[in-house]
Amino acid sequence: MNSIAVIATIVLLLAGLVCYAFIAQTVRQKREQRMRLTAALKSRLRSLKFLLNGFPEGFLPKELSLTVQRTIMEVCEQLARLEPQEPSHVQDLQSASNHLQEAHKQNKPEARTHLxxxxxxxxxxxxxxxxxxxxxxxxxxxxxxxxxxxxxxxxxxxxxxxxxxxxxxxxxxxxxxxxxxxxxxxxxxxxxxxxxxxxxxxxxxxxxxxxxxxxxxxxxxxxxxxxxxxxxxxxxxxxxxxxxxxxxxxxxxxxxxxxxxxxx
Incomplete structure (x- = not known):
């Protein structure tokens, strides 16, 4: 093998290593970004549930309740896509869907709830x-x-x-x-x-x-x-x-x- 072939081989190997390192770094960054997004969504879901659970039943007007319920639904959908293997996300999504439907059925204002x-x-x-x-x-x-x-x-x-x-x-x-x-x-x-x-x-x-x-x-x-x-x-x-x-x-x-x- 002449010197030109050796140099070409080395260049190809170096190029391959550079490509591998770039791909590995990209994959790692995407994985970390995915983990951060998942953690943020879980935190947001806990906060939204806290909002609803912190009020007695019937305390929030329909419009406010629907706004929170829709956002919970969106967060659950995102979590289910990010972690499809996690059964709790599917359960949360189904529960959020049921609560949203119930909120939509509320046709007249309920009696004021006093604390x-x-x-x-x-x-x-x-x-x-x-x-x-x-x-x-x-x-x-x-x-x-x-x-x-x-x-x-x-x-x-x-x-x-x-x-x-x-x-x-x-x-x-x-x-x-x-x-x-x-x-x-x-x-x-x-x-x-x-x-x-x-x-x-x-x-x-x-x-x-x-x-x-x-x-x-x-x-x-x-x-x-x-x-x-x-x-x-x-x-x-x-x-x-x-x-x-x-x-x-x-x-x-x-x-x-x-x-x-x-x-x-």
């Missing part, structure tokens, strides 16, 4: 904040139009107000049970004021009437009981602390919702 304990209120607050961020990300990606996104953000703000009212009513119930009738009346009055200030009184008309009847009964009791003490300093501090937690500005700090998140 009655601190844990429910705490979980609902966290989930509403996550849901607000989620809607912002869908709008950013073009999945939701600006009009639809704004409509759903307004629905979330209304739910946030509802949760705040539930919190005041719960505190009012506790105060009344403890014999602090003036404090109970304050919380009921605060609840009514929040709903009337909302500008959409018709959405809360039934609850406003209900709480006004309770407030009238409390005021009658107070007027008949001249020995009811004035609110002490601790009670006033409790009122002020509660008022400070109002969600009247829920979602106004738009920059907070624009931070990169698992929904991206």
């Amino acid at each position: 009655e304990n601190p844990q429910q209120i705490k979980e609902a607050k966290v989930c509403l904040e996550e849901l607000y961020r989620f809607i912002h990300q869908l709008e950013k990606k073009g999945t939701l139009s600006a009009n639809h996104a704004e409509t759903q953000r307004n629905q979330i703000k209304q739910l946030a107000l509802q949760v705040t009212v539930d919190n005041y009513v719960m505190l009012g119930n506790e105060a009344q049970q403890s014999g602090k009738l003036k404090l109970a009346a304050h919380y009921l009055n605060q609840s009514i004021s929040l709903m009337e200030r909302d500008g959409k009184r018709k959405h809360f008309a039934e609850r406003i009437d209900e709480l006004k009847q309770r407030l009238d009964a409390l005021n009658e009791t107070l007027s008949d009981d001249s020995e009811q003490p004035e609110l002490n300093q601790d009670d006033r501090a409790e009122q002020q602390a509660q008022v400070a937690e109002e969600w009247s500005n829920f979602g106004n700090e738009d920059q907070n919702w624009k931070k990169k998140h698992v929904y991206d």
Whole structure:
């Protein structure tokens, strides 16, 4: 074998090694990219399930529920394509499909679900904040139009107000049970004021009437009981602390919702 043949062989071997290294690197990068995408989708699915499971049944309006259910369905479809050998993805996809069909069948609004304990209120607050961020990300990606996104953000703000009212009513119930009738009346009055200030009184008309009847009964009791003490300093501090937690500005700090998140 002459020197030219040897050189040609070496060049071919080097070219083959370079091609092999390039192909191996490409395959490894695609595998890593696939793993990252799969991990991100699984994280997103957990977050979306958290959103739905964090609310009592019937708490979310149909439109918001459908938005979340459709996204869960899309994520499950992607996971099933990426990991077809994983049976849990097929099960999640079937479950998501069933829930989406059920959500579509909801023709009329269900009765409002009221939260009655601190844990429910705490979980609902966290989930509403996550849901607000989620809607912002869908709008950013073009999945939701600006009009639809704004409509759903307004629905979330209304739910946030509802949760705040539930919190005041719960505190009012506790105060009344403890014999602090003036404090109970304050919380009921605060609840009514929040709903009337909302500008959409018709959405809360039934609850406003209900709480006004309770407030009238409390005021009658107070007027008949001249020995009811004035609110002490601790009670006033409790009122002020509660008022400070109002969600009247829920979602106004738009920059907070624009931070990169698992929904991206």
